Amino acid sequence: MESADYLLPKYVQIKNMIIEKIESNQFEENSKLPSEREISEKYGVSRMTARKALKMVVESGYASSHVGKGTYVHKPKLTKNLTEIEGFSFMVRKQRDGTIASRVLEAKIIEADSLLSEKLKIPIGAEVYRIMRIRIVDGVPIAIQESNLPVQLFPNLLAHDFGSISLYRTIFEEYGVKIVSSTQILDLEYADKQKAELLGIKEHDALFLFNSVSYDENNNAIEYCIHHMRGDKCSFYNELRTSSSASGSLPFRKG
Structure with missing residues (x-):
């Protein structure tokens, strides 16, 4: 607690x-928070004060209250800015101090089909690395990520363990390839049985389907990535500004 906190209401x-305690994982995701009575006794405050404190925790997005059951930890959603190009780990670390982990489901070489040929601008049948991982934050599965990269650009890429190291950092540090632009499509889907099991959710729960093609400084398509991200754990936002040349032509409507 900060030294000046004693000046604040109890x-x-x-x-x-x-x-x-939630942010430091002393209270883990989905765990039950102390009740009003327990808080009242521990801190020597009234039940009303304890109730206010729990209500503020819920309003801050760190927990959810269930009538007759109690208050449970529910950390704020991870938010991704669609105007920024960043890896999953970097995005999380900007928002939390928790642990980030990956579990590799698949890492192999496949032949490009018509979709990969179109996205990566390579011939059908060309070799492509496919790396599928579950991205985990504070022990909770957040997303299934499928990365597809041309083999010709990254020799021996699968010699690296992407369960413990960053893919984007590796292609920059080991291959000198820097991502400078990306096209992105955001859609919605519902979890099938396999995705639900991998993400620890119910079948038919809502997911964000986030597809992107990333390009290097020479406009080479270096990755086609598909994210299946939990709708209850992630959100997206965009920052839009009116250009100075267009601002004078915007329609104005009274009322």
């Missing part, structure tokens, strides 16, 4: 302490 101090 319920705010308690709220801050609970959130600190």
Whole structure:
């Protein structure tokens, strides 16, 4: 707790302490938070003060309240800015101090079909690395990620263990390839049985389907990536600005 926190109302101090424990994983995802009575007894405050503290934790997006059952940890969604090109690990570390892990489901060489040929601008039948991973944050599966990269650009790429190291960092540091642009498509889908089992969710739960093609400085397509991201754990946003040349021509409507 910060040294100046003692100046804050008791319920705010308690709220801050609970959130600190959530962020440091002392209270883990989906675990039950102390009840109003337990908080009241531990901190020597009234039940009303304890209730206010728990309500503020919920309103801050760190927990959800269930009538008759209690309050459970539910960390804020990870948010991705669609105007920025960044790897999954970098995106998470900007928002949390928790642990990030990957479990490799598949890492092999395949032949490009018509879709990969179109996306990566390579002939049908050309060799492509396919790397499929589950991306995990604080022990919770967040996304299934499928990366497809041309073999000709990255010799011996599969010699690296992408369960423990960054793919983007590897292609930059080992191969000198820098991603400078990307085309992206965001859609929705529902989890089939396999995806539900891998992500620890229910079949038919909502997922974000996020597809992207990334390009290097020479406009070579270096990766076609497909993300299946949990709708209850992730969100997306975009930053739009009106150009100075267009601002004067925007329609104005009264009312």
